[in-house]
Amino acid sequence: MNLKIAILAGDGIGPEVTHEAVNILQAVAEAGGHDFTFTEALLGGVAITAKGTPLPQETIDIALDSDAVLLGAVGDNKFNALSPDKRPESGLLQIRQILGGFANLRPSVAYPALSENSPLRPEVTKGVDILFVRELLGGLYFGQPRSWNKDASAPGGGEAINTMRYTRDEVVRVARIAFELAGKRRKKLTSVDKANVLECSQLWRATVDSLKSDYPDITVEHQLVDSMAMHLMNVPRNFDVVLTENLFGDILSDESGIITGSLGMLPSATIGGKVNLYEPVHGSAPDIAGTGKANPLGAILTAAMVLRHSANLEQEALAIEAAVQQVLTAGHRTADIARGNISATVTTQQMGKLVHSALAESIDRSQSLHAV
Ligand code: IPM
Ligand code: MG
Secondary structure: EEEEEEEEEEEEOOHOOOOOOHHHHHHHHHHHHOEEEEEEOOOOHHHHHHHHHOOOOOHHHHHOHHHHHHEOOOOOOOHHHOOOOHHHHHHHHHHHHHHHEEEEEEEEEEHHHOOOOOOHHHHHHHHOEEEEEEEEEHHHHHOOOOEOOOOOOOOOOOEEEEEOOOOOHHHHHHHHHHHHHOOOOOEEEEEEOOOOOOOHHHHHHHHHHHHHHHOOOOOOEEEEEHHHHHHHHHHHHHEOOOOOEHHHHHHHHHHHHHOOOOOOOOOOOOOOOOOOEOOOOOOOOOOOOOOOOOHHHHHHHHHHHHHHHHHHHHHHHHHHHHHHHHHOOOOOHHHOOOOOOOOOOHHHHHHHHHHHHHHHHHEEEEHHHHHH
């Protein structure tokens, strides 16, 4: 199979973790006789520095011409003083909009080997397997009008505006994806909103309810976002697929990093548009960039999602996930997950190599099985 993958490594730890993810994809390609091509392009702070804009046209062209876009991380403190539309993050928001994917899938799985890492008790996190479906192209992130009039002395000054806006169609399309994914899992859908205060949330809830009859085997529950934040830490095992609008999903998915023990473990895939976009949930972590402390597992698990959602290589995706589990079970830890009784750490690169060897062994085993 041929797959053209655009690599937007971005800022901070983005390039380091993406490098390890690409190595893993290359190993899968070699073993399976697939032809994966990787084309690098600039996004975020690195693009501002090199080209004066967080999303150069060349990057847009490369991304639109590929089968999948794999992103590292975006954000650099150097640009904190810029207005939101000029910052590195605006490049990320624009590329999301251009690629058109509206359903951002963020799995949050409690790995048994990391049960000591979460501040939550192991009996609380045991067996947790949640899939967040975060709406990615609407809500406060994109709603108009938006502004900040910094001149407090001017008429209408000292005021900032962001708009939360959703249409029924925007809710329908992401909700359908969540219903369908729930159908392939434990058949429970939790829809998150703030319907006791916000009209957008009332629309959200009514729309989800109106689709229920199309999916009679799915149990639907609604949770207000504030109590959801609490239940997520208290009874995370109660949740299967969790559907949220854009900002609520941003917040709750970071919170769910607590279940896994580190934000560095969480992958994501954005589907439904022209080209799927894959990015680990963690940020650019400029404080540890270049120190070898970054955890590449979120990026590597994101590579597994590329294979699952853009290449239909489910077995290969499972093999990567199993290799990650195996490395963790063997006790290897990057700095962010070195707690409990394991304190020795490996670097970003070493972790990548460990997963690579575990994967190569499992590929060898399955090839010799096929050979008999
Ligand atoms: C995420 C990030 C982004 C977001 C930022 C970097 C714009 O926090 O992917 O969760 O808010 O969507
Ligand atoms: Mg976030």
